[in-house]
Amino acid sequence: MNLNELSILSLYSAMAVYALAFIAFSFDLARRSAAVGSAEAADETQRQAATARTDAAGASGGTTTLTRISARIANDAAMPYGRSPSLRVGVSLTVLAFLIHLMATVLRGVAAERVPWANMYEFAMTGTLLIVSVFLIVLTRADLRFLGTFVTGMVLVLLGIAALRFYVEVAPLPPALQSAWLVIHVFVATLGTGFFALGFALSTVQLLQFRHESRVASAKSGRLRFLATLPSSAMLENLAYRVTIIGFILWTFTLMAGSIWAEQAWGRYWGWDTKEVWTFIIWTIYAGYIHARATRGWRGSRSAWLSIIGFAAVMFNFGIVNVFFKGLHAYSGL
Amino acid sequence: MSRPSDHYDAPASAGIVQPRLGLVGWLRWFWRQLTNMRTALFLLLLLAIAAVPGSLVPQRSSDPNGVTQYFADNPDLAPILDQIQAFDVYSSAWFSAIYLLLFISLIGCVIPRTKHHYLALRAQPPRTPARLSRLAGFTTRTAPSGTDAQAAVESARRLLKTSGYRAAVFENRGEISVSAERGYLRETGNLVFHFALVGILITVGFGGGFGFSGQRVLVEGQTFVNTLLAYDSFNPGRFFNDTSLKPYTLTLDDFDVTYEEKNLKAYGQPIDFTADVTITPRGEAAEASQVKVNGPARTSGTDVYLLGNGYAPTITVKDPNGVVVFTDSIPFLPQDANLTSLGVVKVPDGLAEQLGMIGFFYPTQATMESGAYSSSYPDLEYPLLTLNVYSGDLGLDAGVPTSVYSLDIDQMEQLTGGKTGVESIELKPGESSELPNGLGTVTFDDAAPGAQNGDFSGSVLRFASFDIHHDPTQLWVLSFAVLALLGLLTSLFVPRRRVWMKAVPQTDGSLRLEYAGLARGEDPALESAVGDVADRHTDLLLSSQSATPASEQK
Ligand code: HEM
Numbered sequence: 013m014n015l016n017e018l019s020i021l022s023l024y025s026a027m028a029v030y031a032l033a034f035i036a037f038s039f040d041l042a043r044r045s046a047a048v049g050s051a052e053a054a055d056e057t058q059r060q061a062a063t064a065r066t067d068a069a070g071a072s073g074g075t076t077t078l079t080r081i082s083a084r085i086a087n088d089a090a091m092p093y094g095r096s097p098s099l100r101v102g103v104s105l106t107v108l109a110f111l112i113h114l115m116a117t118v119l120r121g122v123a124a125e126r127v128p129w130a131n132m133y134e135f136a137m138t139g140t141l142l143i144v145s146v147f148l149i150v151l152t153r154a155d156l157r158f159l160g161t162f163v164t165g166m167v168l169v170l171l172g173i174a175a176l177r178f179y180v181e182v183a184p185l186p187p188a189l190q191s192a193w194l195v196i197h198v199f200v201a202t203l204g205t206g207f208f209a210l211g212f213a214l215s216t217v218q219l220l221q222f223r224h225e226s227r228v229a230s231a232k233s234g235r236l237r238f239l240a241t242l243p244s245s246a247m248l249e250n251l252a253y254r255v256t257i258i259g260f261i262l263w264t265f266t267l268m269a270g271s272i273w274a275e276q277a278w279g280r281y282w283g284w285d286t287k288e289v290w291t292f293i294i295w296t297i298y299a300g301y302i303h304a305r306a307t308r309g310w311r312g313s314r315s316a317w318l319s320i321i322g323f324a325a326v327m328f329n330f331g332i333v334n335v336f337f338k339g340l341h342a343y344s345g346l
Numbered sequence: 347m348s349r350p351s352d353h354y355d356a357p358a359s360a361g362i363v364q365p366r367l368g369l370v371g372w373l374r375w376f377w378r379q380l381t382n383m384r385t386a387l388f389l390l391l392l393l394a395i396a397a398v399p400g401s402l403v404p405q406r407s408s409d410p411n412g413v414t415q416y417f418a419d420n421p422d423l424a425p426i427l428d429q430i431q432a433f434d435v436y437s438s439a440w441f442s443a444i445y446l447l448l449f450i451s452l453i454g455c456v457i458p459r460t461k462h463h464y465l466a467l468r469a470q471p472p473r474t475p476a477r478l479s480r481l482a483g484f485t486t487r488t489a490p491s492g493t494d495a496q497a498a499v500e501s502a503r504r505l506l507k508t509s510g511y512r513a514a515v516f517e518n519r520g521e522i523s524v525s526a527e528r529g530y531l532r533e534t535g536n537l538v539f540h541f542a543l544v545g546i547l548i549t550v551g552f553g554g555g556f557g558f559s560g561q562r563v564l565v566e567g568q569t570f571v572n573t574l575l576a577y578d579s580f581n582p583g584r585f586f587n588d589t590s591l592k593p594y595t596l597t598l599d600d601f602d603v604t605y606e607e608k609n610l611k612a613y614g615q616p617i618d619f620t621a622d623v624t625i626t627p628r629g630e631a632a633e634a635s636q637v638k639v640n641g642p643a644r645t646s647g648t649d650v651y652l653l654g655n656g657y658a659p660t661i662t663v664k665d666p667n668g669v670v671v672f673t674d675s676i677p678f679l680p681q682d683a684n685l686t687s688l689g690v691v692k693v694p695d696g697l698a699e700q701l702g703m704i705g706f707f708y709p710t711q712a713t714m715e716s717g718a719y720s721s722s723y724p725d726l727e728y729p730l731l732t733l734n735v736y737s738g739d740l741g742l743d744a745g746v747p748t749s750v751y752s753l754d755i756d757q758m759e760q761l762t763g764g765k766t767g768v769e770s771i772e773l774k775p776g777e778s779s780e781l782p783n784g785l786g787t788v789t790f791d792d793a794a795p796g797a798q799n800g801d802f803s804g805s806v807l808r809f810a811s812f813d814i815h816h817d818p819t820q821l822w823v824l825s826f827a828v829l830a831l832l833g834l835l836t837s838l839f840v841p842r843r844r845v846w847m848k849a850v851p852q853t854d855g856s857l858r859l860e861y862a863g864l865a866r867g868e869d870p871a872l873e874s875a876v877g878d879v880a881d882r883h884t885d886l887l888l889s890s891q892s893a894t895p896a897s898e899q900k
Binding site: 183188280285297300307333 | 407
């Protein structure tokens with residue numbers, strides 16, 4: 013078995029472990045819903061008392077919680093939710109899968125004798141690895157484990173598509189890619205995508221949470237009960253913002269590094285090639301997102317939609333523009 | 347919520363509708379609308395949307411052949427799209443209007459903010475609020491006994507000052523306090539960022555007009571002199587003036603391609619292109635240089651890029667008496683990865699009739715099942731040239747420019763290949779053949795006639811196509827871009843915050859120290875920063891007390 017075959021085997025193993033992690037995380041969400049359900053079924057007066065208490069805590073500590081960062085960011089969930097074994101199993105499995113995934117990626121790089129990000133298959137492999145890395149790193153600073161289902165699910169889908177549709181044999185770099193900028197530009201772009209992915213997940217949950225909160229406020233019961241155990245929409249919004257601006261800075265750098273590379277390879281730093289156009293569009297959408305947060309009437313849900321649209325554009329740029337659009341960036345390897 | 351209430355937004359437009367605004371009033375109203383944050387956001391999003399069509403439809407600037415093809419494929423739709431400048435999106439009136447409005451809005455937004463910021467930089471930090479307990483990170487300490495309120499506040503002021511805060515002492519109804527603010531750099535960074543964007547736009551839009559780009563194809567051994575006439579195609583900027591062309595010469599000495607031979611999965615994939623060139627700037631010594639795909643040669647204010655390459659078979663045509671009427675190395679355009687190449691030979695003079703030939707060149711000729719030829723490998727393993735001959739009017743005399751890469755056969759008669767029943771001419775390097783109708787002979791010259799039998803590696807010359815650019819703005823754009831990135835980093839990561847410390851004497855004679863902060867913008871570390879100030883300050887008070895002689899302390 014050569015190194016590339018070993019890499020493929022590792023990748024499939026990593027996918028299997030991600031699948032197990034996904035199940036564990038889903039289990040946790042189900043448990044959350046159940047916990048909320050039984051709490052709601054409890055004595056009415058007790059419930060009112062509890063709500064009153066959390067309300068009071070929210071009123072006095074609202075801004076405090078939002079801007080607080082000790083080593084970890086506190087959760088301001090409406091309903092505290094105790095320890096969850098399945099959550100811990102999910103995280104452990106994700107770490108395990110991450111390590112196998114890392115091995116698969118490194119082996120691919122060693123087999124090809126270069127960085128493992130020079131065609132679609134490799135972009136997907138390294139990109140998902142970075143998404144998981146960003147997730148795990150952020151976990152050490154804030155408890156975002158509730159995103160586990162989303163992250164492992166997305167990584168599984170992307171890896172599945174990569175393995176089935178994008179797979180190509182190890183090949184040497186074509187002359188156009190033989191540049192130090194391949195290492196820098198593509199890596200930073202992929203890292204930025206990792207942050208955008210997390211920001212997208214947080215913005216999505218923020219929207220769900222916002223709807224849930226307004227339903228609760230008008231005394232209707234929400235459908236996604238587990239939301240009661242997650243941070244408030246305001247806190248999710250701040251978390252999403254923090255993650256997304258890091259992505260934005262990386263993307264800004266990607267745009268500039270790409271221009272410098274384009275100048276060396278094609279003789280002009282900007283030529284509105286399709287891939288350049290989409291990189292620009294994504295940058296502009298996220299600049300819009302940042303502005304939206306500073307614009308009256310655009311904070312909250314509207315800005316969250318921009319973050320979601322931005323990430324949709326990132327995925328479009330990767331999955332559709334690379335494969336189906338004509339342009340100078342014809343490096344899908346397909 | 348992450349923005350303080352006194353954060354500077356563009357002033358909200360007045361709610362009162364005045365009956366008659368007059369021209370100045372309208373202009374002012376328009377200006378206020380344009381520099382509104384909401385308008386800026388709208389324009390920004392509009393710009394993103396407006397950029398999309400240019401990726402769906404080929405653009406003249408980046409893909410002129412694609413546009414031609416689009417017109418051929420969609421003869422009804424294309425002219426309509428052309429009307430709305432869909433093939434020139436990024437220079438179209440509507441796209442330009444959006445970004446120009448956006449940038450006017452930006453300037454109108456940033457200038458008042460700069461003024462506001464300049465004043466803030468010179469102003470004192472604001473008064474300490476009456477009650478600190480409502481603010482973020484509120485925490486209290488008890489001062490070491492015997493600490494004087496005045497001294498405690500003064501030491502807090504000095505501590506904050508050395509930590510990069512602007513600090514001032516206030517006294518209000520007997521309560522003494524220090525108010526401090528830091529992170530002005532955040533707004534500075536933001537302003538630098540926005541100004542740098544304006545800088546980029548101006549240098550790109552204006553400075554770009556002074557440059558040019560041109561293309562030139564060179565066969566191995568050929569020399570190019572940097573003058574207007576020597577370019578195959580030339581695109582000057584708006585303000586370009588041909589006296590700025592420095593007449594250096596560039597010779598393509600050798601063009602080398604390396605193909606993958608070990609990895610069977612990628613067999614034949616090119617892994618290196620190198621053009622060895624000799625550059626002689628006017629009045630200077632000749633210098634050997636290289637042009638590679640990611641490595642342009644830079645000389646005399648121009649950058650020379652390697653864009654394409656292929657084979658240029660040398661073809662000689664003689665009349666029936668053996669007199670050479672044509673000889674040239676003709677660049678054949680590659681049609682596939684194995685360099686099946688297509689080229690056109692035009693012989694206007696010297697023969698009984700004008701002669702045109704459409705040739706296919708196969709560096710390693712193979713025969714497909716259908717009997718048609720193809721190339722199975724891009725290097726010269728088994729080269730073959732096939733030619734279809736046409737005679738008649740080449741259309742060169744009409745004065746209309748024609749492409750050297752295509753043959754207009756409307757006024758010509760096909761003599762070989764196709765339905766003529768006459769076999770196409772097939773030549774290996776060094777071979778000759780009779781032309782039909784006794785017109786003469788054609789030879790495919792061997793570029794390395796002395797080579798061993800069966801070694802064709804040097805038998806056909808290669809050509810390289812170069813892009814030659816002059817862009818005086820590049821360095822400026824790069825500088826502004828770096829400035830923008832630095833501004834962005836500071837504006838997003840430097841926290842701007844206020845910190846207050848108040849000394850409140852208690853009825854029991856002790857001194858209570860209160861600390862609190864206020865975020866100005868995104869500031870996740872505010873609380874720990876306030877706690878940190880409180881800790882350091884009490885440590886400072888303790889150590890200064892133990893440093894004072896015991897006798898004084900009593
Ligand atoms: C070419 C158009 C523009 C782009 C690409 C752009 C981009 C950005 C970016 C990336 C940021 C966040 C980084 C930072 O704080 O420095 C930002 C912030 C900001 N921009 Fe712009 N901007 C543009 C135009 C404008 C205009 C026209 C206005 C005024 C109406 C404006 C007002 C602001 C303000 C107030 C902030 C601070 C927001 C905050 O603190 O979160 N920008 N802009």
